[in-house]
Amino acid sequence: MDSENTPPSPTRLRVLAAARACFSRDGFHGASMKNICKASEISPGTLYHHFPSKEALVEAIIEEDQLRAFSRFAQDKPDSDLVETIVNNLLAVREEDRAQRALVVEIMAEGMRNPLVAEMLDRKHQAIMAMIESRLRQAQQQGAVAADLDLPATSSLLLSLTYGILADTATGSALSEAQRRRALSAMINGVLRPVG
């Protein structure tokens, strides 16, 4: 596996895009290294040089997803309303590309049975929860949320909620965005107990 510090090579990026498409369409078990070679138009030797296994491909995909989650958070202005920011992020998750969401759920399913993938997901989740915690701690220091808010428990619950919304397969839901926003705001207000 390449180090995180070397810039990703064009070949590597091409393989990852092809692997995403194959995993998303055929599932982790249905996709083969052979199909991923074909889809990315590279030789098996080159593929195995970059990624010795399907797990190595999944690890790189998880790292990409983590970077995306981080960059979404980085756009958040520190003085914006915390509840509103979280609600906006949760509503945005619903609007993400379906193939993208399908792949996240596929990797979660694989993480349920494959301890290697479970460990990778665990590292990603720890990193995202640490980021949420630091944002909540900041709000605590500004007096915007209660001083006794349990940051690890709250972050973990917010992460679960995010995954639950992401995995929602219903496309033709009858709920309006305004309805979702009101219910979500009530829920997030409840768990964050903002002050004032």
Place this chain on the structure above:
Amino acid sequence: MDSENTPPSPTRLRVLAAARACFSRDGFHGASMKNICKASEISPGTLYHHFPSKEALVEAIIEEDQLRAFSRFAQDKPDSDLVETIVNNLLAVREEDRAQRALVVEIMAEGMRNPLVAEMLDRKHQAIMAMIESRLRQAQQQGAVAADLDLPATSSLLLSLTYGILADTATGSALSEAQRRRALSAMINGVLRPVG
């Protein structure tokens, strides 16, 4: 596919148990009808008589899961505290058998790419949400929750939260049950806005 009104035959139950094990271990695409035959020790002819396709197997598994969700709800006493009941149910989801949870997530992943499975999941979710809504309506009539609570939006959000908690792969989490209970109670209190 058998009608819901005929009692399930022993063969059918045996095939479903084998299919659960195969899908859970190998994924929807990795599991084959041949392997399911072998695991349930029946002939291909008998398997195809009961279930003409993997999708038909998934449909029957989804129906079993729905019945399980319904029976869990049926145990709830109508005069019990609604927030506490929901929190208890959400905490119980975490304790469910991992193979069982893995299969639910696997079917969700398949639902993301397979419109047939997405429809089956949609029917299950509609049925569960209708049940949650009827419980919330009852609480509304008793004056236990606000009269203007948006029942469809709240039910949908509670279902998403349930799936997010169910799909949590982390086994060695450092959070205590008391911490989870407090954060969950705050969240559910927020969305339900119980009266009094």
